[in-house]
Amino acid sequence: MDGTREDQGNGTYDVVVLGAGPVGQNVADRARAAGLTVAVVERELVGGECSYWACVPSKALLRPVIAVADARRVDGARQAVTGRLDTAAVFARRNYFVSGWDDTGQAEWVKSVGADLFRGHGRLDGPRRVTVTRDDGARHTLTARHAVAVATGSRPLLPGIEGIEEARPWTNRQGTDSGTVPGRLAIVGGGGVGIEMATLWQGLGSQVTLIVRHGLIPRMEPFAGELVARGLTEAGADVRTGVQVTGLRRPDPAGPVTVTLDDGSEVEVDEVMFATGRTPATDDIGLDSVGLAPGTWLDVDTTCLVRGVDGAWLYALGDVNHRALLTHQGKYQARTAGDAIAARAAGRPLDDGPWGDHATTADQHAVPQVFFTDPEAAAVGLTSEQAVRAGHRVKTVDTDFNAAQGADLHADHYQGHARMVVDLDREVLLGVTFVGPGVSELLHSATIAVAGEVPLKRLRHAVACFPTVSEIWLVLLAAYFRDRDRDRDRG
Ligand SMILES: Cc1cc2nc3c(=O)[nH]c(=O)nc-3n(C[C@H](O)[C@H](O)[C@H](O)COP(=O)(O)OP(=O)(O)OC[C@H]3O[C@@H](n4cnc5c(N)ncnc54)[C@H](O)[C@@H]3O)c2cc1C
Numbered sequence: 001m002d003g004t005r006e007d008q009g010n011g012t013y014d015v016v017v018l019g020a021g022p023v024g025q026n027v028a029d030r031a032r033a034a035g036l037t038v039a040v041v042e043r044e045l046v047g048g049e050c051s052y053w054a055c056v057p058s059k060a061l062l063r064p065v066i067a068v069a070d071a072r073r074v075d076g077a078r079q080a081v082t083g084r085l086d087t088a089a090v091f092a093r094r095n096y097f098v099s100g101w102d103d104t105g106q107a108e109w110v111k112s113v114g115a116d117l118f119r120g121h122g123r124l125d126g127p128r129r130v131t132v133t134r135d136d137g138a139r140h141t142l143t144a145r146h147a148v149a150v151a152t153g154s155r156p157l158l159p160g161i162e163g164i165e166e167a168r169p170w171t172n173r174q175g176t177d178s179g180t181v182p183g184r185l186a187i188v189g190g191g192g193v194g195i196e197m198a199t200l201w202q203g204l205g206s207q208v209t210l211i212v213r214h215g216l217i218p219r220m221e222p223f224a225g226e227l228v229a230r231g232l233t234e235a236g237a238d239v240r241t242g243v244q245v246t247g248l249r250r251p252d253p254a255g256p257v258t259v260t261l262d263d264g265s266e267v268e269v270d271e272v273m274f275a276t277g278r279t280p281a282t283d284d285i286g287l288d289s290v291g292l293a294p295g296t297w298l299d300v301d302t303t304c305l306v307r308g309v310d311g312a313w314l315y316a317l318g319d320v321n322h323r324a325l326l327t328h329q330g331k332y333q334a335r336t337a338g339d340a341i342a343a344r345a346a347g348r349p350l351d352d353g354p355w356g357d358h359a360t361t362a363d364q365h366a367v368p369q370v371f372f373t374d375p376e377a378a379a380v381g382l383t384s385e386q387a388v389r390a391g392h393r394v395k396t397v398d399t400d401f402n403a404a405q406g407a408d409l410h411a412d413h414y415q416g417h418a419r420m421v422v423d424l425d426r427e428v429l430l431g432v433t434f435v436g437p438g439v440s441e442l443l444h445s446a447t448i449a450v451a452g453e454v455p456l457k458r459l460r461h462a463v464a465c466f467p468t469v470s471e472i473w474l475v476l477l478a479a480y481f482r483d484r485d486r487d488r489d490r491g
């Protein structure tokens with residue numbers, strides 16, 4: 001174990017954090033900043049899935065693919081992009097960003113904030129107690145005076161399809177740490193992992209077949225999935241929607257995989273990847289010792305306190321609480337819960353009403369997300385359908401991006417679409433979706449408008465610079481007020 005205080009003290013800390021992914025690290029930092037003593041338990045790499053097999057390596061690999069695609073959209077620059085991607089250089093770039101899968105730097109960071117790091121598998125052992133089992137079997141017990149924060153993340157969920165074990169499928173792990181490009185790659189699942197992996201591996205030279213049982217990225221507005229599917233098809237991928245995998249065969253472990261679909265067709269590939277969702281890493285963390293069911297997502301209140309456990313000491317943050325499986329949202333929960341833990345420990349009153357310092361209100365109203373595909377898909381808040389289902393009186397405003405001159409200057413014949421969903425009763429935004437090249441950097445303006453509940457009457461005074469892609473705001477707002485004024489004139 002890296003922990004030092006185990007040798008000096010009795011293993012008692014104010015806060016014990018289970019899992020040192022981005023979320024565990026953030027809650028540890030926040031609790032330390034409030035003057036609490038903190039132990040962090042990690043069984044694999046400090047930095048978690050996000051740093052080594054998810055967000056960071058996938059974006060490091062995607063960026064060169066998108067940079068080339070962006071250059072090809074600009075006449076004059078297009079002519080300069082004549083070669084293929086240098087895959088060895090792309091993999092080297094990825095390896096740099098994951099520090100060669102060495103967590104020394106991140107472990108040092110944990111120590112630098114004054115937390116003690118314990119390496120090993122952590123399990124709850126009744127209220128406020130955690131046992132840590134090292135790889136060599138040695139065990140250590142930690143006691144938490146105030147809080148245990150579970151931030152153990154999630155793992156890939158593989159469906160029980162015949163032949164799946166024999167096929168030895170890739171998951172996000174191989175999809176982000178492979179150093180070779182499969183000639184033919186089938187990807188099953190049309191969520192974030194599926195579409196980003198399809199963009200990435202098609203861009204690196206694989207012939208990708210994306211197999212999706214419904215539409216792509218169904219949690220966003222329907223046009224987002226349609227435009228991403230079109231982009232993938234234009235890049236050469238074979239996008240098949242409305243089909244399911246019924247079986248897999250790989251008789252020769254070193255040979256190809258045959259994927260059978262429910263429309264009767266078969267696809268032969270060199271590797272198959274499953275991107276069919278996640279399951280919580282809570283099956284072996286001692287939940288039964290505190291009366292909770294192992295293997296379940298942990299239900300939490302607005303301060304991320306787990307419901308159904310007496311004594312206000314068990315918190316669940318990040319993927320494990322299933323509120324939004326996103327690093328930035330988990331880190332927001334960690335900051336908020338870290339402050340709530342400190343307030344409870346000091347006996348201070350909580351500010352846990354909507355938008356209070358100890359409330360994760362944005363989890364319900366303003367979760368932003370970007371898919372780094374080509375085109376990029378970015379959204380915050382509710383879709384039009386979700387807003388109607390939630391009972392709001394809604395006006396949906398749509399426009400193509402080429403209505404903004406800045407977009408056309410950014411990319412020749414810029415292809416993209418934007419939608420804002422207006423709450424007619426309060427005249428504020430409930431949700432915004434942008435799809436197009438480079439829209440990832442535009443999203444935060446929408447997040448501020450949605451989380452800030454900025455009245456549209458005021459938002460129209462937020463002037464976008466000429467000629468930028470942000471001028472899309474002028475187009476959307478002008479369309480909204482034109483329709484509103486017309487409707488008012490008609491009485
Ligand atoms: C391919 C892919 C790409 C993604 N891209 C993005 C993106 O671009 N942006 C984004 O916001 N999100 C992205 N996500 C989602 C993001 O990775 C997760 O939301 C994020 O990793 C959650 O952080 P976490 O700290 O909750 O869990 P994790 O990052 O999974 O960390 C959990 C840590 O807990 C440790 N642990 C588990 N059990 C125990 C135990 N019993 N004892 C000790 N330690 C334990 C694990 O070893 C791990 O280090 C992506 C996901 C995937 C799969």
Ligand SMILES: NC(=O)c1ccc[n+]([C@@H]2O[C@H](COP(=O)([O-])OP(=O)(O)OC[C@H]3O[C@@H](n4cnc5c(N)ncnc54)[C@H](O)[C@@H]3O)[C@@H](O)[C@H]2O)c1
Pocket residue numbers: 159188189190191192193194196211212213214217218244245275276277278324325326369370371372
């Ligand atoms: N850039 C980002 O922010 C980013 C990137 C990747 C992943 N993520 C997040 O990570 C989490 C996990 O992503 P994911 O894509 O693995 O999960 P997901 O739940 O978003 O998508 C999984 C998809 O697989 C499909 N599916 C499930 N079982 C299937 C089966 N048996 N056959 C065919 N299809 C099946 C589902 O219908 C769904 O569309 C998500 O919350 C996602 O938002 C974020």
